[in-house]
Every structure is written in structure tokens, then in C-alpha cells.
Amino acid sequence: MIRIWTLMVVLTMAGVAAAQEARPLAENPQVEARLKVLAVELRCLVCQNQTLADSNAPLAEDLRREVREMIAKNMSDQDIINFLVERYGDFVLYRPPLRATTTVLWIGPFLLLAVAGTVLIMALRRRQKTLPDVVVSDADHERVVQLLSDGAKHP
Amino acid sequence: MKRFLLPLAIFLVMVGFLAVGLTLNPREVPSPLVGKAAPDFVLPQLHEADKVFSPKELTGKVWLLNFWASWCNGCKEEHPVLMELAKSGVVPIYGADYKDTREEALAWLRRWGNPYQLVAVDEAGRVGINYGVYGVPETYVIDKAGKIRYKQIGPVDQDVLDKKILPLVRELQNQ
Numbered sequence: 001m002i003r004i005w006t007l008m009v010v011l012t013m014a015g016v017a018a019a020q021e022a023r024p025l026a027e028n029p030q031v032e033a034r035l036k037v038l039a040v041e042l043r044c045l046v047c048q049n050q051t052l053a054d055s056n057a058p059l060a061e062d063l064r065r066e067v068r069e070m071i072a073k074n075m076s077d078q079d080i081i082n083f084l085v086e087r088y089g090d091f092v093l094y095r096p097p098l099r100a101t102t103t104v105l106w107i108g109p110f111l112l113l114a115v116a117g118t119v120l121i122m123a124l125r126r127r128q129k130t131l132p133d134v135v136v137s138d139a140d141h142e143r144v145v146q147l148l149s150d151g152a153k154h155p
Numbered sequence: 156m157k158r159f160l161l162p163l164a165i166f167l168v169m170v171g172f173l174a175v176g177l178t179l180n181p182r183e184v185p186s187p188l189v190g191k192a193a194p195d196f197v198l199p200q201l202h203e204a205d206k207v208f209s210p211k212e213l214t215g216k217v218w219l220l221n222f223w224a225s226w227c228n229g230c231k232e233e234h235p236v237l238m239e240l241a242k243s244g245v246v247p248i249y250g251a252d253y254k255d256t257r258e259e260a261l262a263w264l265r266r267w268g269n270p271y272q273l274v275a276v277d278e279a280g281r282v283g284i285n286y287g288v289y290g291v292p293e294t295y296v297i298d299k300a301g302k303i304r305y306k307q308i309g310p311v312d313q314d315v316l317d318k319k320i321l322p323l324v325r326e327l328q329n330q
Contacts, residue, residue: 045289059289062280087287089187
């Protein structure tokens with residue numbers, strides 16, 4: 001048991017030793033600020049569920065370098081995004097644009113909501129119709145009140 | 156009995172969607188570059204570092220551009236297929252050595268064989284970005300006018316070669 005613990009401690013230490021120093025930010029803070037805003041909108045192509053900002057994949061690093069250089073060249077955000085879309089397609093965008101191919105994506109949820117709402121309303125109406133109209137006479141009403149109050153006294 | 160029909164129908168539709176989803180490969184991102192001109196570049200050659208290579212030199216030919224690297228597993232996987240293709244001489248294969256070191260790339264080719272007419276060195280991966288490469292190996296079929304006609308993401312296997320790449324190459328060569 002002790003041996004296992006020692007092994008675990010040693011292994012953990014190795015992990016700490018292997019961890020790299022945090023990378024220093026690039027010199028220009030303005031460029032970094034713009035990169036930060038842009039990079040969360042862009043998808044890393046390798047680890048597909050991460051943004052360009054989060055990913056440590058070599059390609060993400062290269063793409064951040066490209067974006068940094070484009071920012072330094074004073075290109076607009078739209079130009080930078082176009083540069084990447086031209087090469088990697090709409091997939092690099094975390095917010096897909098409204099196109100013929102993405103209409104289902106954009107309209108689908110609202111369509112589903114409308115269908116579900118209509119079904120709900122129809123079901124409610126149908127149920128209302130099946131409920132019989134029962135006329136309760138005063139005498140019956142009295143009896144119900146009587147029974148309920150008796151029940152409360154003798155549980 | 157009738158009230159189970161609707162849930163069953165919804166369930167079946169969902170199963171249908173999920174079944175189709177299972178057959179799709181999320182790694183395959185369709186390239187917007189297919190049908191467009193292959194991005195131009197000038198890169199140093201691998202074997203003769205003082206010489207350069209540019210796709211312009213190949214105008215009028217149908218050729219394959221294969222991005223690879225000595226560190227890439229998929230490249231080893233497709234390598235025998237490329238060797239066979241090179242031997243057949245049907246279509247010339249040009250390599251782009253992606254984010255690699257010269258020594259390791261040369262050693263890799265010496266060890267496993269060289270299917271390429273010529274290898275260009277893309278050390279910083281910039282040409283790769285221009286081609287929309289997001290993981291090696293990737294292979295492009297480029298026509299006589301210098302347009303990209305097909306992009307293979309991941310290793311080229313015999314099946315893809317026989318069913319897609321070779322028929323396309325023949326068609327383009329006859330144009």
C-alpha cells in the first residue's frame with residue numbers, strides 16, 4: 001500500500017516538473033486584446049469543440065499567429081474572418097451565418113416550438129370537450145360539504 | 156394501443172437521425188477551396204535547399220499536392236499507396252513537408268522511400284494555412300489550369316484512390 005502511495009506521489013511530482021512555464025503575452029497589449037475578442041468567435045479545426053482562444057493545438061497556435069499578424073497589419077475584423085472562412089469554410093465560425101444550407105439550423109427550433117405549441121393547444125381543447133358538463137344540485141353540494149367536514153373530524 | 160403510435164414515431168425519427176449521424180465523420184470539414192485556384196506559393200525544396208518550387212511551374216499538368224510530415228502517423232499509413240501510385244506514373248505527386256525539420260524529413264524519405272517528384276518545405280505551416288490544411292496528411296488534386304478539384308482529408312487509401320482520385324485524374328487529363 002505504502003509503495004503505491006509513494007509511486008503516486010512520485011508520478012504527481014513528475015507531472016509538476018514537466019509542466020511548462022506560462023507563455024509570456026506578446027508585446028503589444030492592443031493586438032492581444034483584439035486577438036482575444038476574435039479568437040473566441042473562431043473554432044479550432046483540430047480540437048473541434050474548442051475555440052481558437054482555448055486550444056493549444058499547434059494549428060491553433062499558427063492560426064493565432066496569422067490573426068495577430070493581420071491585426072498588426074490593421075485589417076478589419078471582417079477581413080480577418082473572411083481570410084479564415086475562405087480557407088476553412090464556415091466551420092471556423094462559432095456562429096454560423098444564415099445561408100441556404102443553414103436555414104434548418106436557424107429556423108428549425110422556432111418551427112419545432114410552433115409545432116409543439118399547436119399540438120398543446122389542440123390537446124387542451126380536445127380535453128375540454130371530453131369533460132362532461134355535470135350540473136350539481138344544491139342538495140348534492142350540501143352533502144359534499146357535509147361529507148368533507150365529517151372526514152376532517154374523523155380521519 | 157393508439158396512444159403509443161406517436162411516441163413510437165418520434166422515437167423512430169430520432170433513431171433515423173442518430174443512425175445517419177453515426178455514419179458521418181465530423182473530422183471531415185468540406186473545403187471551400189475545391190473549384191478555386193490553388194493558392195500560389197514559393198517554397199524552398201527539400202533535397203536542394205537553394206532551389207525553390209512554385210505550383211506555377213506545373214501549369215498544364217494534372218498533379219497531386221500531398222501535405223505530409225515525418226512526425227505524422229497517417230502519412231506512414233498512406234505511404235505505400237503513394238509509392239505504388241508513383242511507380243505507376245499515372246500522375247505526378249508533389250510533396251509539401253509540413254512543419255517538419257529538414258533532417259527528419261530526409262531521413263524519413265530515405266528510410267521508407269520517396270514517392271514525390273519534388274518536395275517543398277513548409278516549415279512555418281503558412282502555405283498549409285493558405286490551403287486550409289488542418290491536419291496532415293491532406294492531398295489535393297490540381298488540374299491543368301491550376302484549380303483545386305478535390306481534397307482528401309486524412310490518409311489516401313486504395314479505395315479512395317481507385318474510386319475517387321484516379322477517375323478524376325483521368326477525366327482531368329483528358330480535358
